[in-house]
Amino acid sequence: MTNTLQDAMFQQLKSKAIFEQAKSYAGAYTDGVMQRDVYPKDAAIEDLEQFSEPMPVHRGDASDILSLLHKVGSPATLPTLGGRYFGFVTGSVIPVALAAKWLSDVWDQNPAMYVLSPVSAKLESLCQNWLVDLFGLPKNTVAGFVSGSSMATFCGLAAARYHLLKQAGWDVNTKGLNGAPKLRIIASRQIHGTVIKAAALLGLGVDSFEWVDMDAEGRIIAENMPKLDERCIVIGQAGNVNSGAFEDFEIICKAARKAGAWVHVDGAFGLWAAATTRLKHLTKGVNLAHSWSVDGHKTLNAPYDNGIILCTEPDAMVNALQLSGDYIVHSPKRDGMLFTPEMSRRAHGTELWAALKYLGKDGVDELVCGLHDRAVQMADELRVAGFEIMNEVVFNQVMVACETDDITNQTMANVQMSGECWAGGSKWHGRQVIRISICSWATTKADITRSCRAFIDARAMANA
Numbered sequence: 001m002t003n004t005l006q007d008a009m010f011q012q013l014k015s016k017a018i019f020e021q022a023k024s025y026a027g028a029y030t031d032g033v034m035q036r037d038v039y040p041k042d043a044a045i046e047d048l049e050q051f052s053e054p055m056p057v058h059r060g061d062a063s064d065i066l067s068l069l070h071k072v073g074s075p076a077t078l079p080t081l082g083g084r085y086f087g088f089v090t091g092s093v094i095p096v097a098l099a100a101k102w103l104s105d106v107w108d109q110n111p112a113m114y115v116l117s118p119v120s121a122k123l124e125s126l127c128q129n130w131l132v133d134l135f136g137l138p139k140n141t142v143a144g145f146v147s148g149s150s151m152a153t154f155c156g157l158a159a160a161r162y163h164l165l166k167q168a169g170w171d172v173n174t175k176g177l178n179g180a181p182k183l184r185i186i187a188s189r190q191i192h193g194t195v196i197k198a199a200a201l202l203g204l205g206v207d208s209f210e211w212v213d214m215d216a217e218g219r220i221i222a223e224n225m226p227k228l229d230e231r232c233i234v235i236g237q238a239g240n241v242n243s244g245a246f247e248d249f250e251i252i253c254k255a256a257r258k259a260g261a262w263v264h265v266d267g268a269f270g271l272w273a274a275a276t277t278r279l280k281h282l283t284k285g286v287n288l289a290h291s292w293s294v295d296g297h298k299t300l301n302a303p304y305d306n307g308i309i310l311c312t313e314p315d316a317m318v319n320a321l322q323l324s325g326d327y328i329v330h331s332p333k334r335d336g337m338l339f340t341p342e343m344s345r346r347a348h349g350t351e352l353w354a355a356l357k358y359l360g361k362d363g364v365d366e367l368v369c370g371l372h373d374r375a376v377q378m379a380d381e382l383r384v385a386g387f388e389i390m391n392e393v394v395f396n397q398v399m400v401a402c403e404t405d406d407i408t409n410q411t412m413a414n415v416q417m418s419g420e421c422w423a424g425g426s427k428w429h430g431r432q433v434i435r436i437s438i439c440s441w442a443t444t445k446a447d448i449t450r451s452c453r454a455f456i457d458a459r460a461m462a463n464a
């Protein structure tokens with residue numbers, strides 16, 4: 001290699017060969033992904049060792065790098081793009097959102113400030129307005145575009161912490177938490193671990209939580225909430241991570257507002273119900289909360305790295321996430337970093353915008369209700385086959401159990417090994433369950449029937 005690094009990279013941009021190469025690998029990947037086993041084979045995982053080497057000393061060959069990534073990397077991926085991966089809560093990708101991400105990746109924009117990227121600021125503004133409208137939230141609600149619900153919840157709790165302490169005459173930004181009035185977090189034990197983590201990062205440890213009893217579906221029993229006051233942050237769930245259940249937001253939010261408490265809604269996958277015709281009723285009263293965290297990368301099927309914090313107390317959020325510096329130029333137009341913990345970040349608003357623009361309100365409705373329909377189908381077919389369905393299938397989550405915990409565990413292991421579909425485990429009311437999450441636009445009726453067949457075979461093997 002006699003040319004300089006700079007010459008080499010100019011040449012790569014000019015010839016475009018590596019981009020064509022990546023495109024052809026991507027095409028091969030998407031062609032195969034729907035048919036592939038739903039978990040990488042052991043051999044593919046062992047092959048990952050081919051990546052192991054010390055940090056190279058010399059410049060590599062661009063084409064060889066892509067070739068290695070495809071040859072070794074692609075077979076070791078989980079085919080979440082397809083229709084039979086039901087693990088965790090994992091969406092697929094809407095094709096045009098993926099394509100928009102490619103283009104946006106080439107732009108390499110930083111949406112921290114308007115002056116850094118007018119186009120990103122514009123698309124984020126649109127996404128904010130569209131989401132507020134889709135979810136039926138108060139008109140003054142602002143949105144921050146972050147990596148996922150973990151970070152969105154962090155922002156919501158940061159705004160709550162700032163707001164409640166400010167009202168108590170305590171500026172947390174200057175004084176910190178030492179000696180501050182004590183905040184209480186009211187939640188059910190079924191809240192997602194990311195909420196506890198966000199609280200801990202904000203100096204509100206587990207001891208700040210007061211746990212409220214749940215009903216059979218994992219919803220807060222509103223009458224059993226402790227006495228609320230203006231030092232309380234109440235956490236509600238739009239979509240319990242096991243059962244998919246929704247709180248009675250109307251009662252909870254009204255009680256909280258009356259007491260001067262703040263309500264944060266973890267709506268990572270479930271808030272999308274608010275954007276539908278048939279499932280909207282699940283979220284009744286959710287608009288009365290103060291902040292909402294939601295993912296674009298789960299139910300909406302936007303690419304990963306797509307979470308949104310929505311907050312109807314803009315001052316609290318902006319103050320909580322404040323940052324200043326002599327070189328910072330604020331614009332009367334949108335400065336994304338006012339609403340996020342990060343300064344520089346990827347412009348994930350681009351693919352969110354593309355997904356929303358492509359789907360339209362009708363498409364969001366069709367997508368989300370379709371996930372629900374497939375979940376109901378799965379529950380029905382498994383019930384007929386003698387499995388026990390442990391939850392009311394109100395949204396996209398189905399929990400399944402066999403006669404004993406041992407048989408359930410063995411059935412799950414067999415399903416996972418089958419390559420036909422993939423679902424993980426959880427505990428529900430003291431029992432071992434298999435937890436199925438229908439999140440992919442690509443899941444067809446035939447995929448559900450085929451997956452139920454895999455469950456039946458897996459249980460037969462467990463019983464043999």
Ligand SMILES: *Cc1c(COP(=O)(O)O)cnc(C)c1O
Binds near residue numbers: 149151
């Ligand atoms: C996935 C999930 C989260 C965490 O979201 P990330 O996007 O993974 O950070 C939080 N709450 C619920 C209910 C979830 O399903």
